[in-house]
Amino acid sequence: MEARESYPIDVEAIRDDFPILNRKVGGDPETPGEGPDDDTPLCYLDNAATSHTPDQVVDAISEYYRGYNANVHRGIHQLSQEASVAYEEAHDTVADFIGADGREELVFTKNTTESENLVAYAWGLNELGPGDSVVLSEMEHHASLVTWQQIAKKTGAEVRYIRVDDDGYLDMDHAADLIDDSTKLVSVVHVSNTLGTVNPVADLADLAHDHDAYIFVDGAQSAPTHPVDVKAIDADFFAFSAHKMCGPTGIGALYGKEAILDEMEPYLYGGDMIRRVTYEDSTWEDLPWKFEAGTPSIAQGIAFAKAVEYVDDIGMENVRDHEELLASYAYDRLTEFDGISIYGPPGDDRGGLVAFNVDGVHAHDLSSIVNEHGVAIRAGDHCTQPLHDKLGIPASARASFYIYNTREEVDALIDAISDARDLFA
Secondary structure: OOOHHHOOOOHHHHHOOOHHHHOEEOOOOOOOOOOOOOOEEOEEOEOOOOOOOOHHHHHHHHHHHHHOOOOOOOOOOHHHHHHHHHHHHHHHHHHHHOOOOOHHHEEEEOOHHHHHHHHHHHHHHHHOOOOOEEEEEOOOOHHHHHHHHHHHHHHOOEEEEEOEOOOOOEOHHHHHHHOOOOEEEEEEEOEOOOOOOEOOHHHHHHHHHHOOOEEEEEOOOOOOOOOOOHHHHOOOEEEEEHHHOOOOOOOEEEEEOHHHHHHOOOOOOOHHHEEEEOOOOEEEOOOOHHHOOOOOOHHHHHHHHHHHHHHHHHOHHHHHHHHHHHHHHHHHHHOOOOOEEEEOOOOOOOOOEEEEEEOOEOHHHHHHHHHOOOEEOEEEOOOOHHHHHHHOOOOEEEEEOOOOOOHHHHHHHHHHHHHHHHHHO
């Protein structure tokens, strides 16, 4: 490992919290760790897809199931009371993490995708119609692009796309032209999961609000890696997922300004979101429970809060600085090769990921070859097919970094790429 002084965080201490990083790989996936070929140290560089989970978060899940497993808001008995308090306090912790005013503005969902769909169906279907527009960017994840594309088809609204320039930045002059009095919503990714671009979401919020439109910020790649203050951004909606920031899968969060959420009708019914039911009609619980129908993901929500506490203790400024350091280092190392195409802004002006292609080597082949070196990267379109079409490529390879990654792991990736180039020479 590099000396801890060379990083803004204590990487060695952090790695001790993630036993999976001690895995050896290379053998039969059906019998992990059992064969003689399981001898290659894992180098995990696929954090934009999902991060790993520290012992502290795993322990929080175990403690719930071993100590106070019960349904929330349903029982008078002690276990239910303990579970309810822990689940409600988890909302408070996650809300505070992004600068929300309180739990009333923080709905637990399955993930960022469900958060997009919640707003699309609970707000979009009721508020959009012919003559209205929704403004996205050309770098949107399918979770946003497909959702609003389909809602527009149902409502007769128009979808417009802010151009991405040749350097991977949004064309803000084009944004100012597209966002007009017909615009009801701007939905934009905070950090691109393909280009690494950090978008000026506060400026886009100003443009939207100048035309009385809302802004939805997809924070799937920003909340895990950057300090986020939804009030400073002036976001109307902000969504992110636990599994990209040391938390469990199956849980995410939707922030919404309380006044907006209060006016929206729920789109899932039953269970915990009910206040009063007759044969003729029903009324809904207060926020945020109005949008959390049925038995919620209790253990996951409690663990989500523990993950938030874990990264917050490291310091989000430090997390940002560390992942940007590694992304810049990877960018510089990749540029040492001839025949490498790197997508997005320069290495010192991007989030913690680098998408690229090697001339003569398909991204899928590259991922397979570097996997033989124990290096895990992503290959494909990263749920941004239209952006890849715009770039004129079928797929790209993507290395993405987090708090437990090191320069040595970037070097391992570079060595693996060098072997792949020799193989296809």
